[in-house]
Amino acid sequence: xxDEELVEYIRESPYLQYFLGYxxxxxxxxxxxxxxxxFRKRLSGNILKEINALxxxxxxxxxxxxxxxxxxxxxxxxxxxxxxxxxxxxVDATCxxxxxxxxxxxxxxxxxxxxxxxxxxxxxxxxxxGYEKPKTYRKKARKEFLTFIRNRKPRERTIRKALRxxxxxxxxxxxxxxxxxxxxxxxGLSWKQYRDLVVISELVRQxxxxxxxxxxxxxxxxxxxSKLHVRPIARGMxxxxxxxxxxxxxxxxxxxxxxxxxxxxxxxxxxxIEGYKDRYGHYPEVVCADRIYRTRENLQYCQEYxxxxxxxxxxxxxxxxxxxxxxxxxxxxxxxxxxxxxxxVEGKFGEGKRRYTLDRIGTKLRETSETVIHLVFxxxxxxxxxxxxxxxxxxxxLDTLVKMVxxxxxx
Numbered sequence: 001x002x003d004e005e006l007v008e009y010i011r012e013s014p015y016l017q018y019f020l021g022y023x024x025x026x027x028x029x030x031x032x033x034x035x036x037x038x039f040r041k042r043l044s045g046n047i048l049k050e051i052n053a054l055x056x057x058x059x060x061x062x063x064x065x066x067x068x069x070x071x072x073x074x075x076x077x078x079x080x081x082x083x084x085x086x087x088x089x090x091v092d093a094t095c096x097x098x099x100x101x102x103x104x105x106x107x108x109x110x111x112x113x114x115x116x117x118x119x120x121x122x123x124x125x126x127x128x129x130g131y132e133k134p135k136t137y138r139k140k141a142r143k144e145f146l147t148f149i150r151n152r153k154p155r156e157r158t159i160r161k162a163l164r165x166x167x168x169x170x171x172x173x174x175x176x177x178x179x180x181x182x183x184x185x186x187x188g189l190s191w192k193q194y195r196d197l198v199v200i201s202e203l204v205r206q207x208x209x210x211x212x213x214x215x216x217x218x219x220x221x222x223x224x225x226s227k228l229h230v231r232p233i234a235r236g237m238x239x240x241x242x243x244x245x246x247x248x249x250x251x252x253x254x255x256x257x258x259x260x261x262x263x264x265x266x267x268x269x270x271x272x273i274e275g276y277k278d279r280y281g282h283y284p285e286v287v288c289a290d291r292i293y294r295t296r297e298n299l300q301y302c303q304e305y306x307x308x309x310x311x312x313x314x315x316x317x318x319x320x321x322x323x324x325x326x327x328x329x330x331x332x333x334x335x336x337x338x339x340x341x342x343x344x345v346e347g348k349f350g351e352g353k354r355r356y357t358l359d360r361i362g363t364k365l366r367e368t369s370e371t372v373i374h375l376v377f378x379x380x381x382x383x384x385x386x387x388x389x390x391x392x393x394x395x396x397x398l399d400t401l402v403k404m405v406x407x408x409x410x411x
Contacts, residue, residue: 056252090249092246164211248348251384
């Protein structure tokens with residue numbers, strides 16, 4: 001929920017106030033909503049990731065724990081033995097989108113134009129007496145923008161015309177701001193206005209280059225003025241947020257890699273397998289992943305350590321005949337079982353996005369967004385452990401009741 005609603009909920013709930021350490025109920029706001037940002041900064045994403053790793057390690061069973069004696073040092077006669085591969089490792093990647101509008105270039109430039117007009121108004125208050133304020137044509141620019149966005153399916157020529165006009169307006173405003181800088185400097189601007197001015201300057205440079213070369217991609221493309229760290233992530237369709245590489249073992253999820261830049265998740269497979277070995281003392285027996293992970297390098301790596309990789313082999317499939325029919329049917333059965341096992345990680349993504357706001361990260365800063373993402377996976381793991389404890393408790397309770405009933409009736 002938003003920070004404002006959370007603070008208001010704490011004010012209304014005596015239970016939460018008791019949990020926070022209040023001696024009695026107070027009908028007042030416990031703290032300002034901006035303090036939530038400072039709380040999230042103190043619990044960084046790296047700290048939450050370490051906490052999550054400790055929870056997973058503490059819930060590992062004794063036979064899966066890392067044992068120095070099982071590393072292959074051998075028996076008493078000096079013979080070495082290999083540790084048997086055990087367990088299933090499920091890996092996949094997803095995107096955690098930010099709570100932001102879809103970044104159309106014309107809309108971005110209109111926002112930049114309005115911000116620069118506000119900066120010009122602010123600098124004019126510090127200009128010398130008699131200094132005439134330059135024209136910005138804001139009404140005309142706004143009217144042209146509204147005329148453009150009412151067109152539901154504009155042609156490419158119309159889009160380029162709107163881009164050119166809005167780009168010229170913003171460039172004109174930046175030149176005016178440059179004149180103010182030589183006269184009065186930037187002493188009248190707030191920190192946020194100065195930051196926006198720097199971001200808008202880079203945005204205009206990128207948009208001018210894209211317009212001139214008729215290109216649609218550029219390195220480090222800005223898609224939001226307020227969220228400079230957000231980049232487009234291509235996953236079937238474009239999403240705007242952070243990309244996550246996730247591993248799932250025995251129902252517990254761990255974020256292996258979190259990046260704001262797009263990357264190929266197949267590069268993370270080796271590190272995820274090695275991380276599994278460091279934690280459990282042996283390699284997994286099976287690795288379940290989708291087809292993007294099935295590169296020749298990853299397949300060779302898994303074959304080297306005796307790990308079965310889910311999915312069909314690379315290249316042309318075998319032609320079915322009377323001799324290999326039973327073998328091919330068995331392989332297809334194993335592939336279907338592995339695919340049904342792999343679906344569990346998709347369910348985790350669905351749970352995080354439908355129940356824990358992973359589909360729309362509402363924080364503004366880069367570090368607080370990372371904190372929220374790691375916190376979502378931490379809470380999901382805690383809920384898994386809670387359900388296991390509750391299931392074991394009710395199973396033991398039911399077993400006790402059955403024994404009491406049998407004892408009462410003499411059976």
